[in-house]
Amino acid sequence: MTVVRLGYVAMSMNLQNCSPSQTMTFAQFSKIKDREAAIAKLEKIAKSNLQNCLRLLRHNEANDIKFFRFSSKLIPLANHDELHDWKYMNNLEDPLMDIAEFIADHPMRVGFHPDHFVVLNSQQPDIFKMSLKTLRMHELLLKGMNVNPEHRCVLHIGGAYDNKEKALEQFIHNWGLIPVSIQRMLMLENDDTTFHVNDALYLCEKLGVPQIFDYHHHLAYYEDLNWEPHWKRILNTWKNSSLPVKMHISSPKSEKEFRAHADYIDVEMFMEFLNTVKGETKELDCMIEAKQKDNALFQLVHDLKRYSEIEWIDKASFHIN
DNA sequence: GCCAGTCAAGTCCCG
């Protein structure tokens, strides 16, 4: 028997004016003559983004959704070079504490997936340093929310730079340069163009990092299409984590645009996957990556209702036997 | 109010 929880990403299609990713471009920032006023505006946006996160969490709670990925664009320009003296966390204690209190009252799994500008296997010191700075911001946000940062940030492995073997070894080399608290925060995901399941396993096993299995990426790029023999190893990368195994679920937009995400999740593909893993997997948190966000989750729940092997625990989690 | 173009960041591909 497997307990499955469904989650979704960053924003809701059902809440009005609730973006957690409002922003200001650097060009816009520069146009404001009074630098202090410009920074105040950035802080106002960040605060509003966090308040919208809390609205999202309340919405999730109301729908039994206990698994959520925060936007990584909560603090606009946080890592911009020209703003290195800005203490972006300074005025965020209150909105972060509100989130902390809500999570304390309503236990749920939250995390991040910093975007593709975080590249840990880069040989360029500036890119590596900027990546660490971005990860440090994620760590501070988690701490502000009173969430243990362990295994809360999913990353891709990075670039191939014309030599994948070397790029993997570079990742291991750079790993040694990452502060331990940030190492502990990370999980690694197979991607759809460069580093497949076996590459991710190589690193995850070597470095003791949990692996996120992205089924859709796997179908787009693999060494062996047959992933089942590797599932035990993937589960095993989670053995030292206090959190359940986590994976990503999405469906191709079309045959032609296979890599792009569809609006919704193909329920048959999802069921086929679950039926394959249910024997050896006790708990599985499935992050739905679909254009229709929470609506894709609701639709998937609706589509799953016709399968008799599923027993519902609440509106967004179930047993499968 | 709507639509097209732009936006911090990286990598890859093409010429």
Place this chain on the structure above:
DNA sequence: CGGGACTTGACTGGC
């Protein structure tokens, strides 16, 4: 070596 595509939601500017 330089420029554009990739991908993304939000925002700006033009109408």
